[in-house]
Amino acid sequence: EAQVTQNPRYLITVTGKKLTVTCSQNMNHEYMSWYRQDPGLGLRQIYYSMNVEVTDKGDVPEGYKVSRKEKRNFPLILESPSPNQTSLYFCASGWDYQEAQYFGPGTRLLVL
């Protein structure tokens, strides 16, 4: 089944404790991206990747890192999480940024 998976789905952590949210897709898509969704602010893109080893900042990249060592995986790294990073995070993939995007189920993060 074609899908985008994210882990963990729910995470509660404390300020400053490094964490990684994994994202994997099995559709051989070249374009992958991360979004955060907050009430009243809609979805905002954090980082995107056009292909392996090619990543670029989205609209709200501060406090996040990503890597794209393999085509299927695009982990999101929070080196030192802060409470303002409490949010619902989505990973997405597509053949191209101009084509349909397939979204993961989301990761709810609470930073205390």
Next chain:
Amino acid sequence: SQQGEEDPQALSIQEGENATMNCSYKTSINNLQWYRQNSGRGLVHLILIRSNEREKHSGRLRVTLDTSKKSSSLLITASRAADTASYFCAPGGGFGNEKLTFGTGTRLTIIP
């Protein structure tokens, strides 16, 4: 990046009625996509309309695009309770616009 703005922010209609929501954007595009999000879940791609198309249909969905007015509309005919969701537009493409940005969406509620 270019963000679409959906209007209205919220819409409630009786089951069986048609629902129309609109999207406006600011600069030239190559295409525009519409997505649906059920509460707290990942977005699901509904339809993509290219800049040289004026209208596109998919089942009970009809999308129009007016590039001269920089606007698009999504019509859902014969609404069902299962159509209750948030709907987002994403204007895409254009020179240097490799990000796919979403607005805050239209929250559609179908009253049984």
